Amino acid sequence: MKVNEGEMVMIESPTEFADKIGLEYAKGSNQSDKKERGQFFTPIPIAKFMANLAKTNNTHYDILDPGFGTGILTSALIEHQIESNSELKSVVITAYETDESIILYAEQTLQNLKLWAISKGVELSYKLISGDFIASNYQYLSEPAENYDIIITNPPYYKLGKDHISIQQCKELVSGQPNIYSFFLGIGAALLREDGDIISITPRSFSSGRYFQAFRDFFFSKVNLMHVHLFDSRRSSFSRDKVLQEVLILKATKNSSYIPTNVMISSSGGMSDLQNPIIKTYDITMVIDSKSTQKVVHIPINDNEEQVLNLVLGWDCKLADLNINISTGPVVTFRATKFLVDHDAKLEAEFCPLIRLHNVTKMELKYPYKLKGKADKILILKESMPILLPNKDYVLLRRFSTKDDKSRLIAAPYLSAVTQSDFVGIDNAVNYIYRKNGTLNYDEIMGLSALLNCNLFDTYFRIFNGNVNVSATELREMRFPNLETIKEIGNQIIAENNLSNDRVNEIINNMFFKLTPQQKDK
Ligand SMILES: C[S@@+](CC[C@H](N)C(=O)[O-])C[C@H]1O[C@@H](n2cnc3c(N)ncnc32)[C@H](O)[C@@H]1O
Structure with missing residues (x-):
């Protein structure tokens, strides 16, 4: 794809550019390959929503985007950072992607992003790693490293067969048949710096159940839940939003020195009203029941659900x-x-x-x-x-x-x-x-x-x-x-x-x- 760099910088936002590159790539790839790789690209409104959740107070950021695709999440993140953080001087991006056929497209996004950042006075460098994020980083589960300030991810989602190599590698996160996305989140949590944010869109299946018990134990021992966004089918008039019912967006932060007492829960019907979500703050003990050894995550999204949760948390028996x-x-x-x-x-x-x-x-x-x-x-x-x-x-x-x-x-x-x-x-x-x-x-x-x-x-x-x-x-x-x-x-x-x-x-x-x-x- 031949791109006029001058026009790119002047006309297109990096997020829109990454989206276009994604469409270009999708034209040339077949559906079943995409499915096998868990390859679903994030739409612009969701990428922007996720980017806006990140903190914006550093002069330098090390950013990780594992499962980069054509880079829409990182593009939205950098765009948001540069537009809302006048102190920002430099950014280093690390991107992992296993699909070799996408690497050239990913490279274009990163080049465009770099030029755009420079035009805004921010130095940007990147490492695009054509390889498996899990295989390259699982060792940090046992010895966490403080490598990144922000991790933004829409990881692949699929269940792993019992002989899959990643299951051996990530045994800390396994209690039953795992879904690959939980490995991305678990390793991500182990790679955050103090005050670092991990922002993800994943299925909501990890919020309860035995199969995600080990994951929840690990994840919530490393990071604190700060924000959850759910899509509420009852408020959406678009049938295409139905697929969003299965997923949630979360932001979790590593703060070893204090435990935040509140969690923000937002919801929207779908993508069209994502910029005007209903937002409410809950006490953390309401969201993750402190009396439960299972660390089940409760996500109330309307007054009725809040009232029910308040009532139930007053019940003392199992x-x-x-x-x-x-x-x-x-x-x-x-x-x-x-x-x-x-x-x-x-x-x-x-x-x-x-x-x-x-x-x-x-x-x-x-x-x-x-x-x-x-x-x-x-x-x-x-x-x-x-x-x-x-x-x-x-x-x-x-x-x-x-x-x-x-x-x-x-x-x-x-x-x-x-x-x-x-x-x-x-x-x-x-x-x-x-x-x-x-x-x-x-x-x-x-x-x-x-x-x-x-x-x-x-x-x-x-x-x-x-x-x-x-x-x-x-x-x-x-x-x-x-x-x-x-x-x-x-x-x-x-x-x-x-x-x-x-x-x-x-x-x-x-x-x-x-x-x-x-x-x-x-
Ligand atoms: C759900 S897509 C999301 C892509 C992009 N982040 C976005 O939001 O549009 C997940 C991406 O992860 C890649 N992927 C799958 N397994 C991977 C692995 N083990 N390591 C690195 N990338 C992987 C897939 O090829 C795919 O491009």
């Missing part, structure tokens, strides 16, 4: 404190095919019910209710014993919702009267809640089911979980009201015998707070 357990159903159907019974069998001595995801609906277990091709019974044999449960009362909770489900949490009471059998099979797609050395009483069963199904709990869940999975680990970390309150809810439901969603929500909202207009509308 399920374990109530002597209640939650586990995942032990029947993995594809491994248990020889035990599954798919015909209309009647002999309960030999079979017991197999409860599957579709049997669990809000406040109601639908059994028998058989879907074609889905066995609904399981043989009781010596060999199948390890995957059967004693037939007693449980609360069942779906492990997955679909994007179309109105609610992430779908729970039903399971009462042992469903079958004469001494056993029941519970599919792996369902969590079951029980009392280990005893039984859950009927009022506890109904109270817990109502609580899990209500809008309030669904809101609580969404504040920290951006995906459709409902893991037992996450439920163990959630806060619950005390047992008396749970029983009171249960007794009211039992007395009224009205299991409708509306009534369940009314009972719970009346119990915990006066209805807000949003809750009435829900």
Whole structure:
């Protein structure tokens, strides 16, 4: 691509130039290569928003952009720095990129940036490294180095197979199947100077869950969360903004000497209103629950969510404190095919019910209710014993919702009267809640089911979980009201015998707070 340097400096901002170069590159590359490399370039409004989060008080900056692409993030950052920091004298940029076919394009962006900076009186030099950021820097996880003042990144996102070399290299960050983006953030945090900022756009999946536990432990031991931006689907009218629901922008800062007490949380419907986000400041203990060993990140983005979070943080119990357990159903159907019974069998001595995801609906277990091709019974044999449960009362909770489900949490009471059998099979797609050395009483069963199904709990869940999975680990970390309150809810439901969603929500909202207009509308 031939570029007239004089025009470039005069006419185009570096950010727009990088965007153009990105489009140019995209024309010549195929979609599946881009997908494989996790190659999605940041749009201009997001790059500018991220750039504006960086501090602007130094005379010199060392900047890192790992996974450089065509450099739109660094371009926006330099543009913002030069325009808002009159003291700035010099900048050194370090960029990593594994895709050799992009390097020439990246070089053009950096050349343009250099000329533009010089024209503004700022000295700019750069190192463009054609290589793997993780392989070149993972050693800093065990021996952090103070190399950079600002790290800005839109890293690749994809899950790594268990034999991937980076998993060995970054074991400090691994607790289950990792996503490559967490390695970029973890290593980034280990490379920051005191007062340094890391600014990123990544999936929000790291905010909860066991798979990101090691990452959260590492990351939040190195940096403090300062700002989170979320995209709120309810406020966006553009369908293309839907993809943004899965991601978040964050800024975290390394301050070893003091721990900031506040976190800024902003939200916008999408990109068009990104320059006018709704911003609110929260106490850090509200966002990262200090009582939780899991460092789950709560991100409330409206008054309703804030009200729910305030309420829930006043609850002191976890399920374990109530002597209640939650586990995942032990029947993995594809491994248990020889035990599954798919015909209309009647002999309960030999079979017991197999409860599957579709049997669990809000406040109601639908059994028998058989879907074609889905066995609904399981043989009781010596060999199948390890995957059967004693037939007693449980609360069942779906492990997955679909994007179309109105609610992430779908729970039903399971009462042992469903079958004469001494056993029941519970599919792996369902969590079951029980009392280990005893039984859950009927009022506890109904109270817990109502609580899990209500809008309030669904809101609580969404504040920290951006995906459709409902893991037992996450439920163990959630806060619950005390047992008396749970029983009171249960007794009211039992007395009224009205299991409708509306009534369940009314009972719970009346119990915990006066209805807000949003809750009435829900
Ligand atoms: C999501 S894209 C973002 C590009 C650019 N930063 C932006 O915001 O438009 C991530 C980039 O990282 C590159 N990449 C993937 N794995 C990498 C690695 N291990 N080291 C360095 N770069 C990598 C990809 O080729 C891709 O260009």
